[in-house]
Amino acid sequence: MARAATITVEQGRGRKAPIPLQASALGVTALVLLPIVYLVARALEADASSWRLIMRWRTVSLTLHTIGLAVAVTLAATAIGVALAWLAVRSDMPGRRVWATLFALPLVIPSYVGAFTLLSALGPTGELQRLLEPLGVERLPDITGFPGAFLALTLFTYPYVYLVTVAGIRGLDPAFEEAGRVAGRSRARVFRTVTLPLLRPSIGAGALLVALYTLHDFGAVSLMRYPTFTQAIFLQYKAAFDRTPAAILSLMLAALALVVVVAERRARGRARYYRSGTGVARPLRPVPLGRWRWPALVLSGGVIGLGLVLPGGMLLMLLSRGLAAGTPLNLTIWAAGASALVSGAGAICALVVAAPIAVLGARYPSRRSRSVESLSYMGYALPGLVVALAFVFLASSYMPLLYQTLPLLVIAYVVMFLPQTSEPLRAGLLQLTPRMEEAARTLGRGRGRILKDIVFPLIAKPALAGAALVFLTAMKELPATLLLRPTGFETLSTRVWTSASAGLYSRAAVPALLLMLLSSVPLAVLARRVGVDPEGVRQD
């Protein structure tokens, strides 16, 4: 991205963006800012009684719980993600090609699905308990609360760190490590003083995703009955007629999320990261693990066992149990269609809406277009529950025609996931230097031909990847879907949630399995793009 940024400077400095482009970009930004503006306005009109509800010890404890969980999950997921990435890419661990693919797979399991499978396996009346009862084990330690929430969120978010670190290690020029070695430094010291600092931006970006995911998470913490902001906001919204306290709590959570985003930006430092050379990359020589291969295999096996085998196995077991008990399947098929419909609509709309932001950022760099871009990230940083709540309030007060309709749900998806399409589009447009278009013009091609023959082919891939990412995220999305869906409209995620939160795990298994199946297709597209396959072509 650093390289892309340098191209920007040379590209259209000083050129003014056309008015329609500016207007549509501003319109998109306004839409993205709408929820937070509304919540602020709502909080400002709070009266004394609302504030009394907020100014309690409970709010402090909620804050501590939320921050504590986010810090613990981020640290653990980062450690696991970086370690597994190094093992998959740089070590001679047996079967590392297979491991490399396995390590990314827990990403297809939404945290609420993971949480209920962990509960059904390790929970108070779970399978493990049942297995151990004949042995005289009366009671297993309770995993609900912090341990369960921590376990579920760590296991299903570390792949974010893993994927970006793998891409980071692959993008690293081996000459840096070699230069460190010939300067007389050991492999371990070179890793600590050269490799790790160079990977810091990648790792930081992955850790940011984990921290935000944890702050945003509603399903896993609710199932594990661990009291965080999202859980409290949901209860407040369900229970109370006065919605102002929920709005204030939402703002506090939003502020936490924004602090995390800003902190990560600050931590990036002033070093610029680049490949040392343009020459052909030498393949990296795997580092022999020696006797460390056993701890490495135990770590890998443990993570995959808990994060993939256990949830998968439990789901299949619950599925067969549910089928035997005659759980009807047709409702799930309808829900799958509904999921694909809203997620697909969300992906297409997010792509269309991202276009002005991406074109403005790539072609007309200026202070103003940079702030438009930054502001368009707002919805992404906000918890889905917060965005959804704002739209519920807004629609019920000012847009009754939209209230509880699918378009409103799709709008919320666009607000929440916009950067997932605008960022790849912008990167794609940056690769397309104006020189290329100018060259095509001198070769006698008109604007129409250039769009068809050069622009579209070159941005098709990033656009597709971005849309796939939105589709995947929207399929798994729970809180906004739960709050904004029309009455009676069931998606796979809401079906999983209603059954699992009622403790009906075998009924949740069918939609959960189908959800994972449908969302793993876009994941495959995504994985190819970042180059998870260890023998795959270096991504550039």
Place this chain on the structure above:
Amino acid sequence: MSTSDLALSCRGLRRSFDGVLAVDGFDLDVPTGALMALLGPSGCGKTTALRLIAGLDRPGSGTVHVRGRLVAGDGEWVPPERRKVGMVFQEWALFPHLDVVSNIAFGVDGDASARVASLIELARLQGLEHRMPHELSGGQQQRVALARALAPEPDVLLLDEPFSNLDAQLRAEVRGEVREILTATGTTSVFVTHDQEEALSIADRVAVMIDGAVRQTGDPFAIYAAPADAGVARLVGQANLISAEVSGGFAHSSLGDLPMPTLADGSCDLLVRPEAVAIAPDPAGPARVVDVEFYGHDQLIRCALPSGEHVQVRLIGPHPEFVLGSAVRLELRGQPLALPR
């Protein structure tokens, strides 16, 4: 010279990639304090040889001695960080997250400040101490890379195509600077290049490498004047190779019959450097001008002989009288070198 007087000694190094030998029987001796050029065409295995010496790659067979100490081969393996062999990488590989001072100090143990300060001065980097690599010009990055490699006081410094990243103008300037710095520190150095002019002008010894092995080693004058074979002759300077049949002490070639009393009968190539041919306009002359390249201070005139062979002639100063198609007479100055076929 025994191996202990040598800063670096390689014997029979071999390394293959996917069954293709990149380095095949590589022998090299570098005396202490020498500035040695390893000259070869691209793809001849120069960089692979450097990496074997630095310990960044393991040889299939053969040995490497650094100051008489065995560091690779015969069951011995010393990892790169303990060889005291420094390296300047082709793309310099400056650590992008460290400033100039921290890059230079990277390999120095203990208090590095005195060492770094003297290198900053030597490499004329004053005022740039706290710049980041991307804030430096190409020449400055080159000097930082050199200073970083010199900082741990290596026994041997390797430079992999150190000037290929610079534009032509800067290259000549930086070459001189690098030679001054290496001479000032008295560091034994081996630099890899495919540019014969670079090799001949800065090195005090040149090793010519072709197809994975060193063909000839010597000082630049000897290599130019007496190349061991046609391959070396072509690589070092421009060379006309004229085929000749030797019989009865005479070499019969399309340039005439030359007395070669010491040669055995058979066929050989005569090495004729372009500056060793005299050219004169002669309407009855047997050769024809087929190409003229004018460089200002001199010109290169290519002539076709009746046999079909081409001979390049270098003439100092402008000589507009030679144009395409001119009939000319060629004469050899001095005795050509006969190279085995």
